[in-house]
Amino acid sequence: MNKLKKSLALIATLAIASTAFYACGDDSSTSTPADSSSSEASSEESSEESSEEASSEEASDESSEESAADIKFEETGDQLSILCWTPDDVTKMIENFEDKNPDYKGKCNYVNVGSKGQEAREQYSNYFAGGEDADLFVLEADWILEYINNDEYTAPLSDLGFTDADFSGCYPYTVSIGTDNKGVLKAASWQATPGAYVYRTDLAEEYLGAKTPEEMQTFVDSWDKFTETAATVLEKSGGKCAMADTLGGMWQVWQYNRANAWAKDDKLVIDDYCKEYAELAKNYWDKGYVTKESQWDDKGWYPIGQDGSTMGYFFCTWCLGEGSMLSNAEGGEGGATYGKYNITAGPSDWAWGGSWLAVSPNCDNGQLAHDFVKYFTVDEKSMEDYALFKGEFVNNPTVMKKIVDDKSNSNKLLGGQDQFSVLYESASKIDMDGKITAYDAQIKDAFNNAVTKYVKGEVASYDDMITEFKKNAATIEGLTVE
Amino acid sequence: MATTAQSRIKSVSYAKYGYIFILPFFIVYSIFSLWPLIQTFILAFHSNGARTDLDFVGLENFKTILATPAENDFKAMGIHETFWRYMKNTVIIWVGNFIPQIALSLLLAVWFTDLRVKMPGKGFFKVVMYMPNIITAASVAGLFLSLFGDSSYSVINMLRGCSDPAKNVEPLKIISSVWGARILVMFIQVWMWFGNTMIMLMSGIQGINESLFEAAEIDGANSRQTFWKITFPLLKTIMVYTLLTSMIGGLQMFDIPFMLHTGNVINENIATVAVFVYQMFHANFAKPSFGYSAAASVILFIITSILGALVFWVQRDKDAMEKAKKRRQAIKEAKRRAKGGGFTI
Numbered sequence: 001m002n003k004l005k006k007s008l009a010l011i012a013t014l015a016i017a018s019t020a021f022y023a024c025g026d027d028s029s030t031s032t033p034a035d036s037s038s039s040e041a042s043s044e045e046s047s048e049e050s051s052e053e054a055s056s057e058e059a060s061d062e063s064s065e066e067s068a069a070d071i072k073f074e075e076t077g078d079q080l081s082i083l084c085w086t087p088d089d090v091t092k093m094i095e096n097f098e099d100k101n102p103d104y105k106g107k108c109n110y111v112n113v114g115s116k117g118q119e120a121r122e123q124y125s126n127y128f129a130g131g132e133d134a135d136l137f138v139l140e141a142d143w144i145l146e147y148i149n150n151d152e153y154t155a156p157l158s159d160l161g162f163t164d165a166d167f168s169g170c171y172p173y174t175v176s177i178g179t180d181n182k183g184v185l186k187a188a189s190w191q192a193t194p195g196a197y198v199y200r201t202d203l204a205e206e207y208l209g210a211k212t213p214e215e216m217q218t219f220v221d222s223w224d225k226f227t228e229t230a231a232t233v234l235e236k237s238g239g240k241c242a243m244a245d246t247l248g249g250m251w252q253v254w255q256y257n258r259a260n261a262w263a264k265d266d267k268l269v270i271d272d273y274c275k276e277y278a279e280l281a282k283n284y285w286d287k288g289y290v291t292k293e294s295q296w297d298d299k300g301w302y303p304i305g306q307d308g309s310t311m312g313y314f315f316c317t318w319c320l321g322e323g324s325m326l327s328n329a330e331g332g333e334g335g336a337t338y339g340k341y342n343i344t345a346g347p348s349d350w351a352w353g354g355s356w357l358a359v360s361p362n363c364d365n366g367q368l369a370h371d372f373v374k375y376f377t378v379d380e381k382s383m384e385d386y387a388l389f390k391g392e393f394v395n396n397p398t399v400m401k402k403i404v405d406d407k408s409n410s411n412k413l414l415g416g417q418d419q420f421s422v423l424y425e426s427a428s429k430i431d432m433d434g435k436i437t438a439y440d441a442q443i444k445d446a447f448n449n450a451v452t453k454y455v456k457g458e459v460a461s462y463d464d465m466i467t468e469f470k471k472n473a474a475t476i477e478g479l480t481v482e
Numbered sequence: 483m484a485t486t487a488q489s490r491i492k493s494v495s496y497a498k499y500g501y502i503f504i505l506p507f508f509i510v511y512s513i514f515s516l517w518p519l520i521q522t523f524i525l526a527f528h529s530n531g532a533r534t535d536l537d538f539v540g541l542e543n544f545k546t547i548l549a550t551p552a553e554n555d556f557k558a559m560g561i562h563e564t565f566w567r568y569m570k571n572t573v574i575i576w577v578g579n580f581i582p583q584i585a586l587s588l589l590l591a592v593w594f595t596d597l598r599v600k601m602p603g604k605g606f607f608k609v610v611m612y613m614p615n616i617i618t619a620a621s622v623a624g625l626f627l628s629l630f631g632d633s634s635y636s637v638i639n640m641l642r643g644c645s646d647p648a649k650n651v652e653p654l655k656i657i658s659s660v661w662g663a664r665i666l667v668m669f670i671q672v673w674m675w676f677g678n679t680m681i682m683l684m685s686g687i688q689g690i691n692e693s694l695f696e697a698a699e700i701d702g703a704n705s706r707q708t709f710w711k712i713t714f715p716l717l718k719t720i721m722v723y724t725l726l727t728s729m730i731g732g733l734q735m736f737d738i739p740f741m742l743h744t745g746n747v748i749n750e751n752i753a754t755v756a757v758f759v760y761q762m763f764h765a766n767f768a769k770p771s772f773g774y775s776a777a778a779s780v781i782l783f784i785i786t787s788i789l790g791a792l793v794f795w796v797q798r799d800k801d802a803m804e805k806a807k808k809r810r811q812a813i814k815e816a817k818r819r820a821k822g823g824g825f826t827i
Contacts, residue, residue: 118746146768150768292653294633294744294745296744297633299635300631300633300635445746471563474557474559474561475557475564475765476769477530477769481556482556
């Protein structure tokens with residue numbers, strides 16, 4: 001009995017002790033040279049295949065073969081690890097990519113880091129410090145500068161064998177955002193993110209008599225018109241239907257339309273725009289032109305899309321796919337308003353967020369990473385494929401034009417309407433040059449916080465609101481507020 | 483000179499095994515607790531910003547946090563006001579959760595230990611009451627957000643009929659109201675911790691000699707008299723312990739106040755000093771304000787120390803101190819008398 005006890009204790013101790021050695025093994029050493037040579041061979045095969053397929057693409061393929069020699073990363077990893085905070089995009093991308101490149105089947109791996117963009121922003125650096133495999137990772141517009149301006153975290157895309165000319169087909173604004181402060185291209189986006197106004201067709205007809213998106217657009221084509229229409233809708237609905245979904249939704253349209261950057265030479269810029277938005281928000285809030293729900297609060301934000309308390313939402317490209325925000329707002333398949341929405345441009349052009357693919361300096365699957373980035377950001381054929389596969393607004397005007405002209409896209413959630421035909425117009429007008437700063441995420445939070453207090457009457461006047469905003473923004477290290 | 487046998491006997495000391503066995507703890511402790519602690523104090527006196535270039539700035543961080551800021555110095559105003567607002571929240575929420583919590587726990591502890599109360603299923607209730615403590619704070623915050631959220635579709639607002647636009651009922655905004663949110667946090671804290679406190683107090687009561695209760699019963703004391711004359715005075719030490727741990731925990735309260743909000747912005751009506759510490763170094767990834775965080779932590783540390791000392795001073799055993807004093811005097815007296823006796827050696 002005693003012996004049994006002793007041996008049990010010994011086993012338990014060993015088991016616990018052995019966990020201490022977990023993860024000490026070097027993953028990269030497990031891949032043999034044969035592995036990497038086979039992956040090289042396979043990539044050659046795949047490029048041959050595609051050149052056979054489309055002769056028009058020969059030129060681009062040649063250039064990629066040339067540049068393949070320039071890939072500065074080792075080929076020691078088994079898996080391409082792509083880091084992001086949400087599986088929505090990356091898993092779909094991997095599915096599509098592996099489907100079309102069977103040689104890479106099972107080689108791409110989505111790694112979840114954080115559950116929100118803000119979280120990922122903090123956790124990437126910890127993840128990298130932990131020395132775990134990281135090849136590509138996704139960055140968000142609000143804080144992309146922190147990463148691409150830091151060579152510790154991001155490598156230039158030229159290290160993957162890309163030249164600036166490869167991205168000449170992209171929307172120019174995505175390229176300029178992906179370029180760091182020394183003019184080096186560090187990140188490429190697979191999407192452009194123009195937004196629009198998505199509205200209930202049944203309510204539009206009932207309250208406004210608008211039968212088509214074109215007719216609806218005449219009611220909402222400027223903020224003045226939008227406000228007028230909001231008053232009409234509120235009156236006709238007996239005070240229960242608001243025109244805008246949430247302050248957060250209105251804010252997304254406005255935050256894009258700011259003429260100046262939020263900070264100039266590390267100094268906070270406050271201009272008339274702030275007043276204009278604050279007053280509009282207060283007016284909407286007081287009169288009930290906007291619901292009092294908050295954006296991203298699942299319990300309130302989605303149900304209002306079905307119960308008739310809002311006419312519509314301000315949504316952008318990535319809100320319109322299957323399983324996305326629009327789908328939730330409709331109650332999913334079989335929901336009360338499933339397919340009853342239409343899309344129209346709305347009061348102004350705008351874009352919301354956007355994601356960029358950046359490459360880690362520790363990337364150990366150069367060829368695969370190169371092919372992956374190329375598939376989604378350079379190669380027009382595969383981009384078109386992905387656009388139709390996911391309903392993504394891909395980062396290439398030529399491709400999007402083709403899809404619109406071919407009428408090859410129809411969105412079930414929008415009752416068969418093609419959202420690209422509406423969004424294509426505003427996408428070409430997106431211009432964020434010089435408008436994003438490293439402080440954006442926090443400044444916008446501080447501003448919104450102040451505006452929310454203002455609309456709720458917690459601060460008495462606009463001037464008090466600005467003081468409140470200044471105090472909040474001033475706590476951001478490195479930003480000067482006067 | 484010791485013989486070889488003697489020295490051998492001397493060298494057989496088992497103490498070293500003791501030291502070896504406790505060594506791992508001290509190694510881990512000094513790496514993961516002691517060094518960060520020292521580092522906090524160091525950082526409190528250094529500037530903020532990127533991790534590489536931190537200058538020694540003396541008491542500048544403390545000054546920014548504590549002193550009244552100059553006119554138009556928005557940075558100092560922001561930090562100073564935020565800190566004091568959060569400090570106020572911390573104190574309000576702690577007091578508002580400690581008093582009901584200790585009262586409830588004490589009541590339940592007395593009932594559960596009372597020999598005359600024959601309650602069926604005592605063990606079951608103990609487990610049920612301790613249960614909220616096992617749930618992670620994140621889940622609790624999520625649960626209470628869906629119960630008491632601002633949205634028309636939170637449970638409380640649905641019950642009031644807000645989810646039906648035809649009824650046109652304004653939803654209750656508990657989370658975004660000042661006192662609504664504070665009281666909710668107090669309630670959550672009480673709910674989560676009263677089971678824990680109750681078990682602690684019960685162990686304290688069970689440590690009291692049973693014969694005292696029996697004697698009181700025989701002498702005809704009613705339950706109130708038994709409680710105030712026996713249980714309460716003898717429970718003093720465990721009460722002091724509860725007060726201290728709760729105070730330290732209360733000043734460092736973080737999880738629920740941090741998580742009970744929707745959207746990106748932390749609810750500033752319930753945010754505590756610990757949230758301030760977190761916010762300061764966390765909000766700006768590229769340029770973390772470690773200085774302010776560390777300074778706030780040090781301030782918290784000093785406050786905790788002072789309050790802890792105060793509790794001990796209030797609860798000191800006056801009789802024992804009186805006795806010790808008398809003994810010292812007696813010894814002195816005896817010595818003086820001995821000297822006066824002219825005895826010299």
